[in-house]
Amino acid sequence: MSVVIWADGRLHAPGDPVVSAVDHGLTVGDGVFETCAVERGQAFALTRHLRRLERSAAGLGLPVPDEQLLRDAVAQVLAALPDAGRLRITCTGGTGPLGSDRLADQRLTVLVLAGPATPSSSxxxxxxxxxxxxxxxxxxxxxxxxxxxxxxxxxxxxxxxxxxxxxxxxxxxxxxxxxxxxxxxxxxxxxxxxxxxxxxxxxxxxxxxxxxxxxxxxxxxxxxxxxxxxxxxxxxxxxxxxxxxxxxxxxxxxxxxxxxxxxxxxxxxxxxxxxxxxxxxxxx
Known part of the structure; x- marks a missing residue:
């Protein structure tokens, strides 16, 4: 499998439905993300990336994602795909209206993915x-x-x-x-x-x-x-x-x-x- 996805507490295949059609990340791009290289089966500089994710979420007015939840999800996807080259963490505003307003009871959508990467030396x-x-x-x-x-x-x-x-x-x-x-x-x-x-x-x-x-x-x-x-x-x-x-x-x-x-x-x-x-x- 080239990509492993974590959503809602478990792993999914690339073709599984994991996000609502009215997710604010899809309708208006209301979300933040981080991409890490994977080195020796671990996300490189994960702590720094999580700090920046928090800063981006706060800057966008989104709730700060739970760090331990993210670390557990990262561990699960990398255990499932130990030869991955790239890790991506995405947090969106969750389900929302079809415009830019957010729901009062906003709940983040959190996705963690691992997949291949092909870095170049130049x-x-x-x-x-x-x-x-x-x-x-x-x-x-x-x-x-x-x-x-x-x-x-x-x-x-x-x-x-x-x-x-x-x-x-x-x-x-x-x-x-x-x-x-x-x-x-x-x-x-x-x-x-x-x-x-x-x-x-x-x-x-x-x-x-x-x-x-x-x-x-x-x-x-x-x-x-x-x-x-x-x-x-x-x-x-x-x-x-x-x-x-x-x-x-x-x-x-x-x-x-x-x-x-x-x-x-x-x-x-x-x-x-x-x-x-x-x-x-x-x-x-």
Whole structure:
């Protein structure tokens, strides 16, 4: 079985009905989620992911899901599919009206899934014409409202890439559809600040911590420091680029806007630091 699903206290097959047709996650995208890599049969950095899930739920105005319930569900799906590569936890607003209002007696829908993943050692990215709204009510929250990402990623796939890079409304470099970005320039590794509207990625967070521990010059950028046209410097070879995410981990960009680009030495060092530290602790 390629995917195992936990819902309502038990395991289900992919074809089993587990969600109501009037679930608010389906009708209006009222939900939050987390994706973890699975390492050695365990969800990587699960505690950090659960903390972010709580923050996203609170930011969306949803009840905070029960942590022990989630941990038990994670254990069940990974026991059923020990060779899984990816774990996904989804919490929605549950059954609701066909509009944006919620029921007064709201009850979360909680789903935990395990399935395959095929990480790549490098990434190919393109710029797209759409932007992140850093002033959105859900900026920085990991919600199930992913239609913008679906459109942007489809455009990237159509150009032979595996990620789309987004600016925000004021022309700052923000993030990918499912990744944070790290720019190597001037002998530093710099990632956009959270004020840009990007997600507070778990891999991004760990790279900042572990990189500093290892003596790498890695930091969060200042507001306005990384503009979208820094990607021109990557194309010209004056800068380099990497993407970070739970499945791709720290992934050097080897192609930008359908042109090959070089991988920087600091980026290579960051890949090695992350790989070594991740091997030491499955829940850092």
């Amino acid at each position: 990434s190919r990215a393109v710029r797209v014409p759409w932007v992140r709204n850093e002033r959105s009510a859900v900026a920085g929250l990991k919600t199930t409202s992913y239609a913008e990402n679906v459109v942007a990623l489809a455009a990237a796939r159509g150009r032979g890439a595996d990620e789309a890079l987004l600016a925000n409304t004021v022309g700052e470099l923000c993030e990918g559809t499912a990744s944070n970005v790290v720019v190597e320039q001037h002998d530093e590794l710099v990632t956009p600040p959270l004020s840009s509207g990007c997600l507070a990625g778990i891999t991004r967070e760990l790279l900042l911590e572990w990189g500093r521990d290892a003596g790498l010059p890695v930091r969060e950028g200042r507001p306005g420091e990384l503009t979208y046209d820094v990607l021109d410097d990557v194309l010209d070879g004056r800068a380099h680029l990497a993407l970070t995410g739970s499945i791709r981990t720290v992934s050097p960009v080897v192609e930008l806007d359908e042109h090959p680009v070089a991988v920087g030495e600091l980026t290579r060092a960051a890949v090695e630091v992350y790989r070594a530290r991740a091997a030491d602790d499955v829940d850092p």
